[in-house]
Amino acid sequence: xxxxxxxxxxxxxxxxxxxxxxxxxxxxxxxxxxxxxxxxxxxxxxxxxxxxxxxxxxxxxxxxxxxxxxxxxxxxxxxxxxxxxxxxxxxxxxxxxxxxxxxxxxxxxxxxxxxxxxxxxxxxxxxxxxxxxxxxxxxxxxxxxxxxxxxxxxxxxxxxxxxxxxxxxxxxxxxxxxxxxxxxxxxxxxxxxxxxxxxxxxxxxxxxxxxxxxxxxxxxxxxxxxxxxxxxxxxxxxxxxxxxxxxxxxxxxxxxxxxxxxxxxxxxxxxxxxxxxxxxxxxxxxxxxxxxxxxxxxxxxxxxxxxxxxxxxxxxxxxxxxxxxxxxxxxxxxxxxxxxxxxxxxxxx
Numbered sequence: 001x002x003x004x005x006x007x008x009x010x011x012x013x014x015x016x017x018x019x020x021x022x023x024x025x026x027x028x029x030x031x032x033x034x035x036x037x038x039x040x041x042x043x044x045x046x047x048x049x050x051x052x053x054x055x056x057x058x059x060x061x062x063x064x065x066x067x068x069x070x071x072x073x074x075x076x077x078x079x080x081x082x083x084x085x086x087x088x089x090x091x092x093x094x095x096x097x098x099x100x101x102x103x104x105x106x107x108x109x110x111x112x113x114x115x116x117x118x119x120x121x122x123x124x125x126x127x128x129x130x131x132x133x134x135x136x137x138x139x140x141x142x143x144x145x146x147x148x149x150x151x152x153x154x155x156x157x158x159x160x161x162x163x164x165x166x167x168x169x170x171x172x173x174x175x176x177x178x179x180x181x182x183x184x185x186x187x188x189x190x191x192x193x194x195x196x197x198x199x200x201x202x203x204x205x206x207x208x209x210x211x212x213x214x215x216x217x218x219x220x221x222x223x224x225x226x227x228x229x230x231x232x233x234x235x236x237x238x239x240x241x242x243x244x245x246x247x248x249x250x251x252x253x254x255x256x257x258x259x260x261x262x263x264x265x266x267x268x269x270x271x272x273x274x275x276x277x278x279x280x281x282x283x284x285x286x287x288x289x290x291x292x293x294x295x296x297x298x299x300x301x302x303x304x305x306x307x308x309x310x311x312x313x314x315x316x317x318x319x320x321x322x323x324x325x326x327x328x329x330x331x332x333x334x335x336x337x338x339x340x341x342x343x344x345x346x347x348x349x
């Protein structure tokens with residue numbers, strides 16, 4: 001873990017010198033991925049540290065959240081629902097085409113292409129007996145990496161310069177972090193989706209109605225959150241993954257690029273119809289992780305509230321509708337196959 005931390009610090013420092021967007025997340029990702037292909041020793045990172053970074057991001061979002069956004073909840077829900085229907089339908093079509101070309105089963109390709117949470121998709125795939133778990137893992141990791149690496153450069157031209165603010169660390173912020181961590185821990189035990197991200201946001205939004213001011217998150221702490229998240233992402237791409245068949249490797253990249261292009265197109269719909277900036281619209285529809293997209297939104301001064309709401313809705317839409325629908329469909333198909341097999345056996349006998 002100390003080796004990973006040192007690699008992350010070096011990567012973040014170099015990327016910050018090069019003025020690359022979200023340097024303290026992209027730098028660790030790049031340095032750790034590169035190191036894994038040359039260093040044969042053990043490299044590890046605690047998921048608890050990543051969760052600490054996500055909690056910090058959640059606090060920062062809650063403090064900047066624009067409650068006025070909920071005045072137009074009705075029209076936002078319509079657009080979010082339609083955009084997710086387009087995204088999921090496009091993912092399935094893309095999976096069907098790439099499945100024919102790569103010769104990977106359609107079921108595995110669909111699970112590899114759908115832009116849901118990485119851990120949740122893999123847990124779902126582990127319960128299915130007839131899928132290629134290694135290929136699904138590769139597809140999901142490559143999508144996450146490409147989104148995190150490509151999209152910052154697509155929207156980097158939309159960065160709004162922010163004056164440097166020296167915000168000191170305070171005991172009240174430490175207390176807020178501990179309170180948010182405890183709230184997230186309890187929320188996770190009650191099966192709240194993305195608890196370490198969503199629970200701090202809800203807590204801090206609720207505390208905004210209290211008669212005391214919340215301590216802002218200093219830039220140095222936000223950089224530390226980027227590092228904690230980036231180190232975990234960098235370790236996701238393992239060297240053995242590149243030993244998959246070439247068509248699998250190419251299909252993983254093509255599916256990720258396809259999803260980025262599709263969401264790039266739908267972002268213009270959001271921007272034109274709802275009046276959001278291009279950066280806010282693209283980050284809202286991009287098929288990446290919530291914490292990464294919000295970190296980038298914070299970096300370029302996009303509308304954090306809009307990005308958060310759209311990304312959370314997409315994840316919940318996939319968890320609550322798409323994944324149960326897929327499970328129902330696969331169970332139905334399995335029963336049909338079993339029934340047909342029994343009928344064929346009866347006919348032959």
